[in-house]
Amino acid sequence: MGSLLRPVDLVNQPLGFQERYKILQKLFKQLQKAYSHTNRSNIDLERLATRLEVHVARNSLSGQSYKFNMSILLRDVLKYKGDLSKIKVNGRPLKGGKPHSYSNSNIGTITTKSKAMEALKALVHDVKALEKNGYTVKETQNETSDDNNTQLYASCLRCSTNFKKTDIMEKTLCRYHPLKRMYNRETKNHQYPCCGETTDSVSFLRLGCKTFFHHVFRGESYDDLCKISKFSSTEDMDGVENVLSLDCEMAFTSLGYEMIRLTIVDFFTGKTLFDHVIQPIGDIVDLNSDFSGVHEIDRTNCPTYKEALNVFLSGNLINKNSILIGHGLENDLNVMRLFHNKVIDTAILYSKTKFKVSLKNLAFEVLSRKIQNGEHDSSQDAIATMDVVKVKIGISPSQNNWDQ
Numbered sequence: 001m002g003s004l005l006r007p008v009d010l011v012n013q014p015l016g017f018q019e020r021y022k023i024l025q026k027l028f029k030q031l032q033k034a035y036s037h038t039n040r041s042n043i044d045l046e047r048l049a050t051r052l053e054v055h056v057a058r059n060s061l062s063g064q065s066y067k068f069n070m071s072i073l074l075r076d077v078l079k080y081k082g083d084l085s086k087i088k089v090n091g092r093p094l095k096g097g098k099p100h101s102y103s104n105s106n107i108g109t110i111t112t113k114s115k116a117m118e119a120l121k122a123l124v125h126d127v128k129a130l131e132k133n134g135y136t137v138k139e140t141q142n143e144t145s146d147d148n149n150t151q152l153y154a155s156c157l158r159c160s161t162n163f164k165k166t167d168i169m170e171k172t173l174c175r176y177h178p179l180k181r182m183y184n185r186e187t188k189n190h191q192y193p194c195c196g197e198t199t200d201s202v203s204f205l206r207l208g209c210k211t212f213f214h215h216v217f218r219g220e221s222y223d224d225l226c227k228i229s230k231f232s233s234t235e236d237m238d239g240v241e242n243v244l245s246l247d248c249e250m251a252f253t254s255l256g257y258e259m260i261r262l263t264i265v266d267f268f269t270g271k272t273l274f275d276h277v278i279q280p281i282g283d284i285v286d287l288n289s290d291f292s293g294v295h296e297i298d299r300t301n302c303p304t305y306k307e308a309l310n311v312f313l314s315g316n317l318i319n320k321n322s323i324l325i326g327h328g329l330e331n332d333l334n335v336m337r338l339f340h341n342k343v344i345d346t347a348i349l350y351s352k353t354k355f356k357v358s359l360k361n362l363a364f365e366v367l368s369r370k371i372q373n374g375e376h377d378s379s380q381d382a383i384a385t386m387d388v389v390k391v392k393i394g395i396s397p398s399q400n401n402w403d404q
């Protein structure tokens, strides 16, 4: 298997993504040399390379200073045989001899269910934090949702063309970049990591390296969401206290953005309690297979959205006492049309700024686990998110048996 090394996404980078990628590869090779006398694993060194590179990228004001700082780092890593306490970036030693790390040295300190519950409850966000992070909170929504508030036109999420929502199934040409552009401080322009095109390029590829025959949109407002299906609240659903990690895959349909797969995993047993491809309500425009990992939906055998809802709500799987774990769970709860306030969101837990850390980076940093190399898998993602929380509070991801 080839190296899956990849620079951490930064909104504001000192240099283009491709150039960072090349330098990161170099750094990894250099670390392999520097640590060749030890038995550090490649994945461990990949993590270290990623962390060192993003540290330099954050602490370099220009592309030039980034290149300079990286050349010093490449030299010193070998010179000091990987002794990080001797290494300086921009003249400053790395904090505590180490770049920022998420690892927890207290793994295994919690082995009873009651202690785990205590620690989990301490992580549950208050309603204000949820609102601030874009959650649809029941208290602030007025129940009147009438058709007048929903827009006739939408802006395509991919190419920004304005189009009439009712025309969405008619064929047209949509040209776009699948990955978000990033700023390059050296050239002062934006670059698309998918293909390397820049916003000031004269090539027609600047407009997009991919084409599709429909535009896509995503209803963002509460009224838009309610138009597909009304929200239910878990408030009046009684049930046992449980802790569930969940993740949805979504696709573009004639009605906007809908859930097409849902995975629910139990925190204490690690067992998958629900994992199904789900029929959306609207007609499918794009399954987004490159991301969703879902390639077809069997309209006769897959549960419909309503049937799925019945299973996890009427069965009291998700109830008012549930603690739900997710990464950017506001998106999942929105496509499930669910109000629920007891939430632990790893994107909130691990992000200090508005720019949220990706689950892919978090899994790599915290768990040394590579996920989302290519298509996403809601089962893999739900488990990774749960394990990130376990490590956060000092539980080994492999622990499935508990003292009371």
Ligand SMILES: [Zn+2]
Residues within 6 Å of the ligand: 176, 177, 178, 179, 192, 193, 194, 195, 196, 197, 208, 209, 210
């Ligand atoms: Zn592109």
Ligand SMILES: [Zn+2]
Residues within 6 Å of the ligand: 156, 157, 158, 159, 160, 161, 173, 174, 175, 214, 215, 216
């Ligand atoms: Zn479009």
